[in-house]
Amino acid sequence: MPEEHKGNGHGSANAFAELRSLLVGPEREELAAIRQRLDDPARVVKDLSRFLPEAIRLRRGDHKLRLALHPIVEQSIRLSVQRDPRMLTDALRPIILQAVSNAVSSALDGMLLSLNQMVEQSVSVRSIQWRLEARRTGKSFGEILLLRSLLYRVEQVFLIHRKTGLALLHREAPAVVAKDADLISGMLTAIQDFAYDSFGAGDSQWQTVQMSGFSLWIQHAPQALLAGVVRGAAPKELRSRLQETLERICRERAADLERFEGDATPFLACGPYLDACLLGQAPPVAPRRRVLVWLLAAVAILVVALGAGLFVSIRARQRWEDYVHKLSRQPGIVVTAVEKRGGEYRISGLRDPQETDSRKLLDASGIPASRVRFDWQPYLSLETKFAAGRELAATRAALEHQALYFATDLSRITPEQLNAIGNVAAEMRALFRQADAAGKRASIEILGHTDDSGTEQRNTRLGQERAQQVLNALAAAGVPSERLSARGVATSEPLRSGTSEPDRAVNRSVTFRITGLT
């Protein structure tokens, strides 16, 4: 029973499974297939790839999708550039070239237009010629202007070995100061390599490098480069000239280029070809500028000369006016007329004979004395200075005419002489007072004379005694003795030269000499 029961139980399970497979068998298989597809990444990707384009297309207006893709696209581009810039360069080149050429041509058009407008009103002989040329050739006036006014010059030409970057040949236009051609060739090659490696310029290479103030025009051949340093705006024809030259050299020197190992001698023969590339013409501005410079220099010299002349004449005139002004204020001078004849000055007027300062005034003025003529009339100035001067001169003259006489061989002063000595003393005190007022330190020498009789020794002693006696008497009469001095002159300074008795009587005397007044 249990066996059967057991057998029955087993049988029922099988029956259930069978029933289940009969009822849901196909669905289960389908379910398993779906699970398998979901678990297999390759299948999922394959399925997704079928729907992705359509899905993105459906969601193209969705901002979220754009935000999600944005960083991915950005990073992808960056990675692509890092790995190999050439791919992107190649892809973009048509667009960029088009864009650049559009921009350049529109800029050129704009420039021509504004040039046209700018020069439309301006008229010169040259502009009329250009207008006629424009009408004749059918070009716009601006184009003609560009062609005719922008001059150029090929200043240097380099023939460079492409592989080593060494200079094969270098030529420069007259009056061009060229730096080391070897270095320039090397740098040029290094820059080309750099450009090639960095931007993948491909076979087209760089043809023009714009520097400040000049441009480099470069032509390429497999073995060599030809580079021209160009100042100004060169016509397009220059490029074909460079290209022809390079091709010719490469053709003629193919073997030398191939086996070049640093010896540039074989390329010397190509010199004339390079010389023929030194084209162009220096703008005609330079000579005009030189003339202008000379003109300016001449004007400057003239201005300086005129200025100097004017300065000298003004200074001379100033000096003269100063001098005349000072002279007319000078005491003892009355200027009545001043005139200039030729180069000579003439001053007329009155002058006190005591006046001496006017001469110093002329010396101090800097005016040459030879150019001044004076026409003075003498007069007596009433100014204190000159009046006092005259008084002093009179006192001095009176005193120097005084004499005290002595008897033969005597030096003693007689009572009669004391009166005369009193007068002399009064005159002397007056003289000292007047001299002091004029600021002068006067002193008086008392001279003792003798006649020519007797021995010389005796006469010398006698003269000295007479002078000393008079000095003592004058001191006693109140004359300050420190301003007096006594000197025996004996027969050396006789008042009269005769030998008669009246002459001898006059010579036996004492006289006075005043010093310190000049």
Place this chain on the structure above:
Amino acid sequence: MAALLQKKICMAGSFHVGKTSLVRRFVEGIFSDHYLTTIGAKIDNKPVTVDGQSFKMVIWDLEGKDELTQIRTSHLRGAAGFILVADGSRAQTLDKAIELHERITYETGPIPFIVALNKADLTQQWEIRDPALEALRSKGWPYLLTSAKNGRCVEELFLGLARKMLKPKE
């Protein structure tokens, strides 16, 4: 006028081993160092005379930025010789120089070269020991202990390379 006989040589080595200083010690150039960092090469030249033969040595001083930057192989084209520079006070710069040798000769073929163990004035910090020098000798590599600072062996370095370049090829 360009000199009639010229030879191009290259200076290669890690960053800051003294390549530019060695060149400056040897020549007085007209281009500023600015070019070096811009385009990866600084070019100088100097007329030299060895064994009675004169020529102009055009020296391309190649940039050694850091370990990651490769030298521009286009700058090596047409070189007749090269100088590998290492800093004696930093041993790893010699390893780098040995590596550079492989890269350069791959580009240029077998051409004369000399190894400059520079900064020989820094005796205190000197790191390159005898085993390393022995290794160079066993490879048959010529080397010189140089100093751009005091001028030690700088002339010998350039003129030695010049002499090797002028020797007829075997």
